[in-house]
Amino acid sequence: MSSSAPTLAAPAAPAGAPLTKKALTADHPTWCPGCGDFAVLAAFYRVLEKLNYPHEKIVTFAGIGCSSRFPYFVNTHGGHYIHGRALPFAAGISLGSDDLHVFVFGGDGDGFSIGGNHLVHTARKNVNLTYVIMDNSVYGLTKKQTSPTSPIGFKTKTDPTGAFDQPINPMRALLNSGATFVARSHATQVNHMIDMMLRAAKHDGFSVVEILSECVEFYEGAFDAANPRKGGAWKLVDEKKHDGTPEDAARHDPSDELGAMKLALEAWPGSFGVFYENNQRPTKNKLEAGLIARTREKTKGAADLDLLKASFARLR
Amino acid sequence: MVRHPLSVTPFMVSPNHPESGPAAARAGNPQSLSDVVIRLAGNSQDGIQSIGGFLSRLAGRSDQEVMTYMTIPSTISGGPSIFQVRMGNGDILSAGDRADMLVAFYQHSYDAHVGSLRPGGVLIYDTDHVKPAADDHRFTQVPIPITSATVEAVGGTSKDKGKNMFVLGLLARIFDLDVEKLTALVKERFGGKNEDVVRNAMLAFDSGYAWPQNNLRDLFYRFEAVERTGPAGRPQVTMDGNMALTYGLLAGGVRHGAGYPITPWSSIMEQLRTELPKYGGLFVQCEDEIASISTALGFSYTGHLAVTGSAGPGLSLKMEALSWAVMAEMPLIVVNVQRGGPSTGMPTNVEQSDLMQAIYGSHGDTPRVVLAPKNVEDCFYVALEATRIAREYSTPVLILTDQGLSSRIEAFDEPDLGSLMVEPKPDLSDRGADYQPYPLGRITHHAPPGTRIGSGKYPIVTGLEHDELGHPTGSPKLHQQMTAKRREKIKQLARSLPAPEQTGDSSGEVLLVTWGSNWGPGREALTRIRRAGVRSGHLHLRHLHPLPTGLGEIFSRYHKIVVAELNDEGLYGFGQLAMMLRAALANPNIVSVTKTDGLTFKVSEIVAGVARHIESTALDATLGAAPQSVLSRS
Ligand SMILES: Cc1ncc(C[n+]2csc(CCOP(=O)(O)OP(=O)(O)O)c2C)c(N)n1
Ligand code: SF4
Ligand SMILES: [Mg+2]
Numbered sequence: 001m002s003s004s005a006p007t008l009a010a011p012a013a014p015a016g017a018p019l020t021k022k023a024l025t026a027d028h029p030t031w032c033p034g035c036g037d038f039a040v041l042a043a044f045y046r047v048l049e050k051l052n053y054p055h056e057k058i059v060t061f062a063g064i065g066c067s068s069r070f071p072y073f074v075n076t077h078g079g080h081y082i083h084g085r086a087l088p089f090a091a092g093i094s095l096g097s098d099d100l101h102v103f104v105f106g107g108d109g110d111g112f113s114i115g116g117n118h119l120v121h122t123a124r125k126n127v128n129l130t131y132v133i134m135d136n137s138v139y140g141l142t143k144k145q146t147s148p149t150s151p152i153g154f155k156t157k158t159d160p161t162g163a164f165d166q167p168i169n170p171m172r173a174l175l176n177s178g179a180t181f182v183a184r185s186h187a188t189q190v191n192h193m194i195d196m197m198l199r200a201a202k203h204d205g206f207s208v209v210e211i212l213s214e215c216v217e218f219y220e221g222a223f224d225a226a227n228p229r230k231g232g233a234w235k236l237v238d239e240k241k242h243d244g245t246p247e248d249a250a251r252h253d254p255s256d257e258l259g260a261m262k263l264a265l266e267a268w269p270g271s272f273g274v275f276y277e278n279n280q281r282p283t284k285n286k287l288e289a290g291l292i293a294r295t296r297e298k299t300k301g302a303a304d305l306d307l308l309k310a311s312f313a314r315l316r
Numbered sequence: 317m318v319r320h321p322l323s324v325t326p327f328m329v330s331p332n333h334p335e336s337g338p339a340a341a342r343a344g345n346p347q348s349l350s351d352v353v354i355r356l357a358g359n360s361q362d363g364i365q366s367i368g369g370f371l372s373r374l375a376g377r378s379d380q381e382v383m384t385y386m387t388i389p390s391t392i393s394g395g396p397s398i399f400q401v402r403m404g405n406g407d408i409l410s411a412g413d414r415a416d417m418l419v420a421f422y423q424h425s426y427d428a429h430v431g432s433l434r435p436g437g438v439l440i441y442d443t444d445h446v447k448p449a450a451d452d453h454r455f456t457q458v459p460i461p462i463t464s465a466t467v468e469a470v471g472g473t474s475k476d477k478g479k480n481m482f483v484l485g486l487l488a489r490i491f492d493l494d495v496e497k498l499t500a501l502v503k504e505r506f507g508g509k510n511e512d513v514v515r516n517a518m519l520a521f522d523s524g525y526a527w528p529q530n531n532l533r534d535l536f537y538r539f540e541a542v543e544r545t546g547p548a549g550r551p552q553v554t555m556d557g558n559m560a561l562t563y564g565l566l567a568g569g570v571r572h573g574a575g576y577p578i579t580p581w582s583s584i585m586e587q588l589r590t591e592l593p594k595y596g597g598l599f600v601q602c603e604d605e606i607a608s609i610s611t612a613l614g615f616s617y618t619g620h621l622a623v624t625g626s627a628g629p630g631l632s633l634k635m636e637a638l639s640w641a642v643m644a645e646m647p648l649i650v651v652n653v654q655r656g657g658p659s660t661g662m663p664t665n666v667e668q669s670d671l672m673q674a675i676y677g678s679h680g681d682t683p684r685v686v687l688a689p690k691n692v693e694d695c696f697y698v699a700l701e702a703t704r705i706a707r708e709y710s711t712p713v714l715i716l717t718d719q720g721l722s723s724r725i726e727a728f729d730e731p732d733l734g735s736l737m738v739e740p741k742p743d744l745s746d747r748g749a750d751y752q753p754y755p756l757g758r759i760t761h762h763a764p765p766g767t768r769i770g771s772g773k774y775p776i777v778t779g780l781e782h783d784e785l786g787h788p789t790g791s792p793k794l795h796q797q798m799t800a801k802r803r804e805k806i807k808q809l810a811r812s813l814p815a816p817e818q819t820g821d822s823s824g825e826v827l828l829v830t831w832g833s834n835w836g837p838g839r840e841a842l843t844r845i846r847r848a849g850v851r852s853g854h855l856h857l858r859h860l861h862p863l864p865t866g867l868g869e870i871f872s873r874y875h876k877i878v879v880a881e882l883n884d885e886g887l888y889g890f891g892q893l894a895m896m897l898r899a900a901l902a903n904p905n906i907v908s909v910t911k912t913d914g915l916t917f918k919v920s921e922i923v924a925g926v927a928r929h930i931e932s933t934a935l936d937a938t939l940g941a942a943p944q945s946v947l948s949r950s
Contacts (some may be wrong), residue, residue: 057766085607088611
């Protein structure tokens with residue numbers, strides 16, 4: 001990564017004015033020229049423009065890594081936390097203020113290695129937030145060590161003769177964990193990224209988009225196999241259209257978990273698109289709100305002071 | 317010890333007894349009593365904990381406020397279990413070094429605990445299970461077939477369930493307790509269950525209360541009436557330390573939290589999980605301690621000051637995130653209920669060995685606030701104070717309580733909730749164009765997400781060193797300035813702290829210094845030390861980091877500063893607080909009394925520790941002979 005270059009703040013837009021890229025732009029990205037993450041950032045600006053949420057209600061949050069620098073480059077409320085732990089922090093944001101739109105960014109090491117356990121539990125709890133993983137299959141920030149998605153044979157500073165540990169299959173891991181929206185994209189496909197992130201943001205629950213985002217510095221050509229401009233195959237998930245045609249029967253219904261798992265198990269580089277979407281399972285946000293509502297019904301919505309006084313009265 | 321000559325008519329019924337049965341006809345002179353230590357030893361399934369619970373609730377409810385108490389909870393669950401109750405009028409400062417009365421349910425209870433009974437004390441034992449040493453004349457022995465009497469009273473179907481109620485009845489008779497109130501408590505307790513349960517409990521209780529008096533002829537006491545000293549109009553409440561701490565957090569406006577179970581912290585998170593939804597808040601059980609502190613920080617970031625907590629091992633896991641909280645200047649409450657370490661150590665024993673971890677744990681220079689409650693009541697007030705400090709100084713605050721306090725039950729004056737309760741609204745008001753998350757020369761106050769920022773430039777909370785706007789910086793100058801900013805606000809807090817509690821002589825031979833739950837034994841130790849003619853004082857620290865100002869001057873008035881704490885003397889011969897005080901004050905007269913047996917300090921252990929550091933034949937002479945409460949005192 002090159003050195004930091006903060007830019008001047010944009011003046012405040014009047015309330016209700018549509019969100020523009022200008023208003024959303026913050027520090028100039030510190031990524032290496034050509035880094036795949038630039039495209040993810042550009043796509044994310046477009047996503048926010050399209051969503052047009054109230055500016056102050058958007059939160060971007062991240063752990064540590066090149067990709068995790070993301071929040072500095074987006075002018076919204078945000079934070080840069082510690083390595084691998086952005087998800088539980090973001091869960092606190094989402095559950096603490098249900099009216100916020102929470103986006104978490106990070107890398108493959110941050111998400112699948114040090115943060116792996118948090119990914120599993122945030123997914124199974126279905127906390128309402130959107131998580132974008134910029135997978136470059138290498139540790140970028142720390143300069144080329146093996147990552148949990150590094151393929152067997154990839155030579156790194158920690159595996160100079162080639163990695164030999166079985167890599168994680170992110171799609172399979174996410175499905176197993178119980179994420180209710182799982183999609184996959186490629187940083188060279190800007191429109192596809194926008195589409196995936198938009199759908200993820202609109203999903204009520206824990207939504208994840210894994211974006212293959214090349215680290216030009218330490219893993220050049222990692223995702224060429226899925227890049228038509230480099231002779232690769234860009235294969236989209238053929239999503240069911242529910243149009244009653246005979247072809248539609250063979251298409252993938254994102255609510256079909258088994259079908260999603262089949263996609264996840266395809267040989268590299270596999271398919272891109274929405275693998276899975278479950279709109280039935282309630283979010284933790286809703287379940288907690290339900291618990292609060294039921295409890296407060298029992299206490300007849302008593303004021304805080306009266307509740308505490310009553311507790312003490314029982315202990316006399 | 318002088319045994320009290322007994323009245324001719326051996327028993328007298330409590331004047332509070334609702335009905336005047338045949339027993340009421342007897343008259344006698346109960347011995348007056350101000351303080352008694354009763355140890356109940358049995359198995360945990362016998363419900364001896366609930367005897368203590370009833371006695372303590374009774375103390376809290378007594379019109380005359382004559383009883384306060386402390387208990388030592390069981391150290392093993394499922395197996396042998398003890399419960400020690402100290403009741404008395406006036407201040408009860410410690411659980412009592414030795415028992416005045418032992419109730420032994422089994423042979424193993426007798427074998428293990430007869431040594432804790434003071435010579436001259438009363439040994440009540442279940443003749444169905446216990447054979448005491450035949451030639452042991454040190455105690456007044458009271459053999460009672462507790463098991464068979466209970467079975468007979470209750471009717472056999474429930475086997476020996478109810479022995480605890482039988483013993484409660486017995487104690488009610490012996491100590492002339494308010495039976496009406498006690499009965500009401502029993503009914504309240506079992507009220508939710510079916511009527512048989514209440515009836516059986518009362519049958520056992522009555523049977524114990526009416527136990528043929530000839531076995532008990534020597535035993536009849538009444539607590540001296542005392543003037544109520546607390547603030548008028550507020551009744552006493554009875555609870556354990558973890559409960560008091562939980563309620564302190566609630567009073568302080570904490571409505572959000574996250575945690576992972578570990579003894580002895582779990583009961584706080586369990587209570588918060590049940591209580592918080594009533595207040596519109598929530599507590600999240602996370603996958604581990606790192607996630608817990610992270611989720612709690614997420615809550616705090618949204619403007620809802622949150623709590624996380626654990627015991628030693630879990631606090632270690634939270635350290636990296638704690639460092640972020642210091643760097644990002646995020647308010648947070650971290651409760652650490654200390655237990656015996658290192659590692660899993662002695663998880664159900666008490667120790668104060670997490671002080672250094674609490675103050676200095678984590679990487680980098682990370683000034684934060686550490687407070688420690690001195691007793692159960694103080695758990696409430698320390699929690700409340702922690703919430704205020706966290707908000708005002710935008711800082712993590714650690715509360716260092718301990719296993720002893722966590723489950724010990726005490727009665728104290730109900731706090732004036734009306735005046736203490738804090739409204740927990742996040743401040744989402746618009747911030748001006750000049751808003752900065754990290755202004756130099758001013759304390760940070762974050763704008764939670766949802767807040768509109770006049771400049772249109774939204775703030776980033778960050779663990780990277782940053783400028784005033786939160787931008788990452790590599791500037792050596794800014795790193796120095798920001799490090800100073802984080803340090804100076806904690807020093808500013810130090811200057812605002814009240815002087816520490818100090819009792820005894822304001823100068824002299826010895827200043828005894830304690831922190832945390834050693835407050836009570838420390839206070840009692842001082843009384844004994846002064847009684848032995850040593851000019852001495854006691855100073856107790858609730859604010860451990862920052863330390864209150866002015867300690868150097870106070871310490872200079874004594875020849876020796878003896879710091880008593882429950883941790884190891886370490887490689888250099890000093891406990892953790894002593895080490896820190898020596899570093900902070902460069903006073904070579906600071907010395908240590910430490911121990912790591914997993915038990916709270918006995919008063920005599922502190923006195924002996926002080927004696928080792930000073931030359932006082934008078935003090936030496938009092939060792940071992942110091943009387944505490946005595947049943948036979950009249
Ligand atoms: C607790 C901790 N351990 C290790 C590191 C060092 N570290 C920073 S980023 C990183 C890996 C980054 O890889 P990835 O998450 O894939 O992000 P990328 O840089 O590739 O975008 C490591 C090991 C750290 N900051 N904190
Ligand atoms: S991921 Fe690779 S290319 Fe991108 S900024 Fe980091 S080192 Fe540079
Ligand atoms: Mg990476």
